[in-house]
Amino acid sequence: MLIHTNFRLATPVAPNGAGAKHPELSALLAQTRPAAVTYYPENAIIYAQGEAASHLYLVEFGAVRIYRLTSDGRRQISAFHFAGEVFGFEADSEHHFYAESIDGAGIRILRPASGDGIADSVLPLALRGLTRAQQHLLVLGRQNASEKMAAFLLDLADRQEADGLVDLPMQRADIADYLGLTFETVSRILRKLKDARIIKVPSVKQIEILNFTALEDLCE
Amino acid sequence: MLIHTNFRLATPVAPNGAGAKHPELSALLAQTRPAAVTYYPENAIIYAQGEAASHLYLVEFGAVRIYRLTSDGRRQISAFHFAGEVFGFEADSEHHFYAESIDGAGIRILRPASGDGIADSVLPLALRGLTRAQQHLLVLGRQNASEKMAAFLLDLADRQEADGLVDLPMQRADIADYLGLTFETVSRILRKLKDARIIKVPSVKQIEILNFTALEDLCE
DNA sequence: CGACCTGTTGATTCTGCTCAATCAACGTGG
DNA sequence: CCACGTTGATTGAGCAGAATCAACAGGTCG
Numbered sequence: 001m002l003i004h005t006n007f008r009l010a011t012p013v014a015p016n017g018a019g020a021k022h023p024e025l026s027a028l029l030a031q032t033r034p035a036a037v038t039y040y041p042e043n044a045i046i047y048a049q050g051e052a053a054s055h056l057y058l059v060e061f062g063a064v065r066i067y068r069l070t071s072d073g074r075r076q077i078s079a080f081h082f083a084g085e086v087f088g089f090e091a092d093s094e095h096h097f098y099a100e101s102i103d104g105a106g107i108r109i110l111r112p113a114s115g116d117g118i119a120d121s122v123l124p125l126a127l128r129g130l131t132r133a134q135q136h137l138l139v140l141g142r143q144n145a146s147e148k149m150a151a152f153l154l155d156l157a158d159r160q161e162a163d164g165l166v167d168l169p170m171q172r173a174d175i176a177d178y179l180g181l182t183f184e185t186v187s188r189i190l191r192k193l194k195d196a197r198i199i200k201v202p203s204v205k206q207i208e209i210l211n212f213t214a215l216e217d218l219c220e
Numbered sequence: 221m222l223i224h225t226n227f228r229l230a231t232p233v234a235p236n237g238a239g240a241k242h243p244e245l246s247a248l249l250a251q252t253r254p255a256a257v258t259y260y261p262e263n264a265i266i267y268a269q270g271e272a273a274s275h276l277y278l279v280e281f282g283a284v285r286i287y288r289l290t291s292d293g294r295r296q297i298s299a300f301h302f303a304g305e306v307f308g309f310e311a312d313s314e315h316h317f318y319a320e321s322i323d324g325a326g327i328r329i330l331r332p333a334s335g336d337g338i339a340d341s342v343l344p345l346a347l348r349g350l351t352r353a354q355q356h357l358l359v360l361g362r363q364n365a366s367e368k369m370a371a372f373l374l375d376l377a378d379r380q381e382a383d384g385l386v387d388l389p390m391q392r393a394d395i396a397d398y399l400g401l402t403f404e405t406v407s408r409i410l411r412k413l414k415d416a417r418i419i420k421v422p423s424v425k426q427i428e429i430l431n432f433t434a435l436e437d438l439c440e
Numbered sequence: 441c442g443a444c445c446t447g448t449t450g451a452t453t454c455t456g457c458t459c460a461a462t463c464a465a466c467g468t469g470g
Numbered sequence: 471c472c473a474c475g476t477t478g479a480t481t482g483a484g485c486a487g488a489a490t491c492a493a494c495a496g497g498t499c500g
Binding site for chain 2: 074090096120126128130134137140177
Binding site: 391403404408410424 | 446447448449
């Protein structure tokens with residue numbers, strides 16, 4: 001169920017806001033042909049496992065989940081991507097993951113303007129992705145449920161540059177499948193952190209971090 | 221405790237044996253200056269977390285573990301590397317991991333001959349590493365102990381191109397820290413697979429796979 | 441030989457999962 | 471407007487799988 005809608009932004013995120021935050025991005029954008037932003041509604045598939053992979057994707061606004069399924073239906077979300085981030089790297093010409101819009105996302109497809117030297121600008125982004133994945137290995141392999149949750153909240157707070165108030169565009173099951181937990185456990189841990197006065201939960205989709213230090217202590 | 225010993229190989233692995241197995245490697249080697257092979261004895265540190273990162277490392281023989289530690293001492297091994305594989309990619313100029321020889325390994329340092337176009341040959345290797353890490357996320361996040369072990373044995377068998385007999389140069393604690401288990405659990409699972417006639421354990425450092433299908437069924 | 445290290449096995453504990461009930465928010469149709 | 475169904479989140483009770491604690495066996499090296 002692939003839904004493409006051309007959707008033009010008054011102010012593209014990439015060259016300005018996102019460019020400042022991710023210096024590697026500007027170099028890549030300088031080497032790509034201009035492209036319109038496609039709007040993917042909630043839960044729309046951006047690409048599927050097994051499809052041909054040819055280009056990269058830039059998140060203009062909204063959020064995206066990247067995941068894989070086991071044959072018996074278990075899901076592992078390997079990454080979330082927010083505005084200004086690039087995804088879609090593959091080692092061969094095929095996608096090995098699903099990419100879906102979480103909450104309605106605007107995606108710009110990046111096509112190289114010239115084949116030459118494109119690797120120079122892609123490599124830093126791929127390495128950043130590798131570092132993130134390796135960090136997440138530590139979380140999945142060696143942290144307990146509370147530590148996982150703390151690491152997740154701190155990561156989001158850092159990427160959103162928010163001093164305390166963190167948006168959670170994804171639902172509890174997404175968080176669970178990212179952290180290798182069940183959604184019930186996610187709910188329980190949030191409850192525990194709330195009771196410990198470490199966070200507030202003003203709404204289902206927002207967390208306010210009251211005590212950064214406590215979270216940092218947890219995940220180390 | 222960094223131990224460097226110059227150690228010359230009669231027949232370098234890279235241009236021949238490993239070159240055939242990893243086509244991406246030849247391109248990279250063509251762009252690097254010749255270098256001697258350094259021998260790292262058992263458990264010798266190749267580089268440490270926090271050190272400056274400047275070049276890449278090629279395994280000529282032996283095996284290497286890449287890992288990180290939490291502040292309270294828990295260890296997550298993010299990858300093992302064998303002959304013909306390249307490691308040491310970093311997103312910035314600092315190592316975020318430890319690299320250690322497992323069993324006595326010969327390592328060739330790869331220094332670019334010219335700065336130009338080096339990204340073209342590094343990118344495929346970095347993407348391969350990214351794919352591996354993402355696959356491992358699924359294993360750590362969503363598989364139980366038996367499934368983890370099965371996936372590990374199949375991965376090793378595939379990389380060693382062995383039809384059944386798999387070498388385990390690392391000890392049980394290494395396997396555990398790679399799979400997010402304890403070494404006792406690793407031992408028990410191997411026992412279980414042995415009792416089920418899926419594997420034989422001719423020696424502590426060797427596994428013979430008797431029933432590939434059973435292992436494949438397990439990890440899906 | 442004894443000390444040490446690695447691996448195996450057993451007994452017990454506990455974290456997080458499974459199953460299940462309940463609640464709140466939202467949309468639809470009468 | 472309200473009754474109804476649906477979906478997501480929360481909470482509880484009981485259970486299972488892996489961790490922890492502990493004992494012991496085999497091999498190696500001084």
